[in-house]
Structure formats: C-alpha cells, structure tokens
Amino acid sequence: MPRLPALLLTVALLMPAIPAAAAPAATGPVVADPGASAHGPKWELRWNPSPRKDGLNAFEALEDDRRGSHPEGFPHVYPEGDAYRFDAHLVDRDGSDRMRNEVRGMRDSAGRPLEIRKDETWRLSYQMYLPDTLDATTAFTHIWQVKTSDTGTPVMQLTLPIKNGVPKIEARYWTLADNQVHPFATHDLAAIQNKWVTVTLEWKSSDDGYLRWAMHDGRTTLVDARADHIDLYWSEEQYNRPKWGIYRSIRSAGLQDTHMLIKDLKAWQLGPATPPVQLPEPDRSPGAYEAERAGNVFEGAAEPVYCRICSGGRKTILIGGNTYDYTVVRGILSETTATRQLTVHAVVNGAQSFRISVNGADSIEVPMTGTPDRITTTTVPVPLIAGVNTIRFFHLGARTPELDKIVIR
Incomplete structure (x- = not known):
C-alpha cells in the first residue's frame, strides 16, 4: 500500500470557489493539478441526467429497501418533479442495525456505466435539500459515498455526525490499510437544512490523489476544503462509483421518518478516459x-x-x-x-x-x-x-x- 496520507486543507480564501452552475470547461479548471493548465486537459461534461426523462435509469443500480423490510413504503427512491427523492422510515431495515435506500453509479444516455478509473479526475455537482427531520446522529448517517464494488470500506463520504454536541455535515475519506476514517472539513448542519444548497465534490482517483469538497448557499461559499496526497484508488480491476441516498444506523436516539432531495446532477471528467481493463473472453463451449x-x-x-x-x-x-x-x-x-x-x-x-x-x-x-x-x-x-x-x-x-x-x- 502507498504511504499513509499527509493532510493539507485549503480554505476558500486561498482557493477559488468552484462555480455552482457553470460548466468547468467554460471557466477553466480550478484544480491544483499540473495537468489542468489552460493548455492541458479540458473538462468534459459526461453526465447530466433528467429525473423526468431518465428516471432511475440514470444510475447504475438501485438499492431500494433491498431486504424487503417495508413494502408498504415502496418506492423509497423515486423521481419527484425535477429532483430525486430518497425516503427513510423508522421501520426500514438493511440488516439488524441499519437501513439503506440509495442509488449507486452513473449511466450515460446510452445506458453504459460511467467508470471512474485509476488516475482519472472527476467533478460532481448537484443541489441538495435536507429537511430538519434528517438530522445528525450519534452512530452514522451517510448521504453520499464513493465505493468500489469489491471493498466494503468506503473510499470517501459525506456524513452527518454530532461533534461536541453540535450537528454537522462532514467530508471525510478512509485509508484501506488500517480501515481508518479521516474527517477533513465540517459545517453546521442546521445552517443548510430546509433549503437548497449546491454541493461540489472533486477528486483524483489515484494512489496519490486529492479530494475537494465545496458547498454553496446561492453565491455564498459555506465551505471549500481539500485534502491532498491521499490514496483514493484501491482496486486494479474495479472502478470507483458514487452513491447518493440515506444510509444510517438505527442505534441513534431521536431518529425520525425523513427524506432527502437531490437535483441538477452533473459530472465532468478532466481529460481523456483511462482505457478499460483488458479482460478474458467468455466460455462459449457447450454446457x-x-x-x-x-x-x-x-x-x-x-x-x-x-x-x-x-x-x-x-x-x-x-x-x-x-x-x-x-x-x-x-x-x-x-x-x-x-x-x-x-x-x-x-x-x-x-x-x-x-x-x-x-x-x-x-x-x-x-x-x-x-x-x-x-x-x-x-x-x-x-x-x-x-x-x-x-x-x-x-x-x-x-x-x-x-x-x-x-x-x-
């Protein structure tokens, strides 16, 4: 495994804000990456699904009460107007101690999975609405993750913890060698509940990668932080894929029936895609x-x-x-x-x-x-x-x- 990461945080005063609405190619890349100069690789919009037109086909897979714990509440994940809605009920279960209603991965307009491969740099942007019923918890409540299919440990997350008694939204990443979590930026959760905010996540899926998280309330920058020299690619065969939804422990006090909304999803890739892994042909022999x-x-x-x-x-x-x-x-x-x-x-x-x-x-x-x-x-x-x-x-x-x-x- 690569060496354990060294953490570098860069606040908004030292780093230009990520535009919330404009495509990166129109404004120029805003990553501290030597390959992202004005004459280097360009940002390409790869994904911009419509809930009305594409529905849940915009995602690679759906995890809607996959244990069948609450059929009366189905569907728990569905398009609602121009947004995607994720419901979470007190009776939902995904195992004995947690519940999960999420989507994972991205599909292009032709239905092909968008694979975030090694050494690729991607940026996701979307608007998010968290009601005050979706609160921080003493156990865990995750609302966005990046995972690889063959590893249970998440690569990175947005989560809702309680820090020193204060509900927060927190960005963090994990190290695989020791299965340890590394928070690197937080913001008060109450300040973003019951309103639409814009979330932008940008990272390089590399052994020596970076992760940047920005959040805006209109034109106001709420947080803009970055962690550098971190390992964000763990599998030579698989690929990184984002997940949205509500994944929470049921072992926290004060849980409520709740929901989350996301809309205006966009994903850009910096430069050309990494060629896919070369794989063997299927066995076509009889039997x-x-x-x-x-x-x-x-x-x-x-x-x-x-x-x-x-x-x-x-x-x-x-x-x-x-x-x-x-x-x-x-x-x-x-x-x-x-x-x-x-x-x-x-x-x-x-x-x-x-x-x-x-x-x-x-x-x-x-x-x-x-x-x-x-x-x-x-x-x-x-x-x-x-x-x-x-x-x-x-x-x-x-x-x-x-x-x-x-x-x-």
Missing part, C-alpha cells in the same frame, strides 16, 4: 454458463464485477451470509431428465462453501478451498429435468466464494 450471464438473478448485494482471471472477465460477488444475498443461474438446458455433473468455477479465499438448490429443491453444500489469485473448481452431481433448469447459489451463514461460471456435463 458453460457464466455467472454474469444476462437473465441471471442478482438479489440483494450480489452483483457481477470485473475479474482478470475469470472466464468472461467477470465474477459474481457478495453471495451469502444471510437470506437476502444470492444469485440464480438461469436457462440451464438439458435434453433429458438425468443426474448430470456440475463443475463450479470460483474465486475462493481459504475454506468457503456454497449452498445450491436446483429448480427449488432441497439444497446441498458445495465446499471449496483455494486462494484468491486463481480459479478453483469442484464437481458435484445435480438432478436436472428435461428442458430449462435454474440453480440458486446462496449460504445463510457466511459469504460464499465468488462465482465465475458453471459447466454442466
């Missing part, structure tokens, strides 16, 4: 079914992500550990009703196991032992019916291996 195959089911946190060593360049992660996170491989064909041999290909970290259920029948355990730097395989017999079959991969007690593909013989 092979990729875990990320279109039409498969990815429930709860389970999702396909990049994988350099996997067939098709993807694997499905975050399977198991509860009843909610599972994946189903669909469309498995068999000409006859018979017992066939199923070979599971997966990335395994030590001793792990899947539970698999074929066509909804009683499950069997598939134990595997391996290391994360290679693909591990194991073969078990499974009963298939003539026609189309499905196989559900899950585990109630622990995370499973990361599923690459299956092969039926």
Whole structure:
C-alpha cells in the first residue's frame, strides 16, 4: 500500500470557489493539478441526467429497501418533479442495525456505466435539500459515498455526525490499510437544512490523489476544503462509483421518518478516459454458463464485477451470509431428465462453501478451498429435468466464494 496520507486543507480564501452552475470547461479548471493548465486537459461534461426523462435509469443500480423490510413504503427512491427523492422510515431495515435506500453509479444516455478509473479526475455537482427531520446522529448517517464494488470500506463520504454536541455535515475519506476514517472539513448542519444548497465534490482517483469538497448557499461559499496526497484508488480491476441516498444506523436516539432531495446532477471528467481493463473472453463451449450471464438473478448485494482471471472477465460477488444475498443461474438446458455433473468455477479465499438448490429443491453444500489469485473448481452431481433448469447459489451463514461460471456435463 502507498504511504499513509499527509493532510493539507485549503480554505476558500486561498482557493477559488468552484462555480455552482457553470460548466468547468467554460471557466477553466480550478484544480491544483499540473495537468489542468489552460493548455492541458479540458473538462468534459459526461453526465447530466433528467429525473423526468431518465428516471432511475440514470444510475447504475438501485438499492431500494433491498431486504424487503417495508413494502408498504415502496418506492423509497423515486423521481419527484425535477429532483430525486430518497425516503427513510423508522421501520426500514438493511440488516439488524441499519437501513439503506440509495442509488449507486452513473449511466450515460446510452445506458453504459460511467467508470471512474485509476488516475482519472472527476467533478460532481448537484443541489441538495435536507429537511430538519434528517438530522445528525450519534452512530452514522451517510448521504453520499464513493465505493468500489469489491471493498466494503468506503473510499470517501459525506456524513452527518454530532461533534461536541453540535450537528454537522462532514467530508471525510478512509485509508484501506488500517480501515481508518479521516474527517477533513465540517459545517453546521442546521445552517443548510430546509433549503437548497449546491454541493461540489472533486477528486483524483489515484494512489496519490486529492479530494475537494465545496458547498454553496446561492453565491455564498459555506465551505471549500481539500485534502491532498491521499490514496483514493484501491482496486486494479474495479472502478470507483458514487452513491447518493440515506444510509444510517438505527442505534441513534431521536431518529425520525425523513427524506432527502437531490437535483441538477452533473459530472465532468478532466481529460481523456483511462482505457478499460483488458479482460478474458467468455466460455462459449457447450454446457458453460457464466455467472454474469444476462437473465441471471442478482438479489440483494450480489452483483457481477470485473475479474482478470475469470472466464468472461467477470465474477459474481457478495453471495451469502444471510437470506437476502444470492444469485440464480438461469436457462440451464438439458435434453433429458438425468443426474448430470456440475463443475463450479470460483474465486475462493481459504475454506468457503456454497449452498445450491436446483429448480427449488432441497439444497446441498458445495465446499471449496483455494486462494484468491486463481480459479478453483469442484464437481458435484445435480438432478436436472428435461428442458430449462435454474440453480440458486446462496449460504445463510457466511459469504460464499465468488462465482465465475458453471459447466454442466
């Protein structure tokens, strides 16, 4: 890992305010980056979704009460006029001690994910409305994050803590080596509640990156601070992606039903995009079914992500550990009703196991032992019916291996 970061804060008097409405290309870059001179890379507007036109398709994925804890409150995330609204109720749950209603990632007008890759510099700007019912908490309440799919620790956050008895909004980043949080700027929360404010976040996703947070009330700069020489890129395969919404602990006193609104979302990128990671081709041999195959089911946190060593360049992660996170491989064909041999290909970290259920029948355990730097395989017999079959991969007690593909013989 790179060295632990050194923190440098730059206040608004020493640093020009980030324009709230104008596109950066029209005003010139305002980052202290040698490559951002007047003759260097230019800012390009990459994302400017319309709630009315694009709806939730503007985002890569939706996390709307993914545990199904409060169906009467559905939807919890939805367009409302020219804004996106996130509702949070006291009965919502995403596990035993927290609730989460968020969106993650960005999609362009063609529906492709916008991937924030290594050494890229991005700027996000949006307007935000926090009612006084969305208050700071003694545990945690996050309203914006950047995460990478294969790491549970957030890269950076906007959060609502209580500091010395005073409710605050705080910008912070994390270091992965020690899993430590580093706050670098705060503002009184009460001063921005029940009104629209403009939030701008700018960062370089690099081993030696920076993060800048600015907030404006109209033309008034409320905060403008920056942290330099920090590691903001943790994965060579995955990419950074922002998340908006309400993610809070239920272990704080005084929680209320509440909501948050965001609108006028924009994302600019400085200079050209980094080429995507080169990944293997999928296995197209008879009887092979990729875990990320279109039409498969990815429930709860389970999702396909990049994988350099996997067939098709993807694997499905975050399977198991509860009843909610599972994946189903669909469309498995068999000409006859018979017992066939199923070979599971997966990335395994030590001793792990899947539970698999074929066509909804009683499950069997598939134990595997391996290391994360290679693909591990194991073969078990499974009963298939003539026609189309499905196989559900899950585990109630622990995370499973990361599923690459299956092969039926």
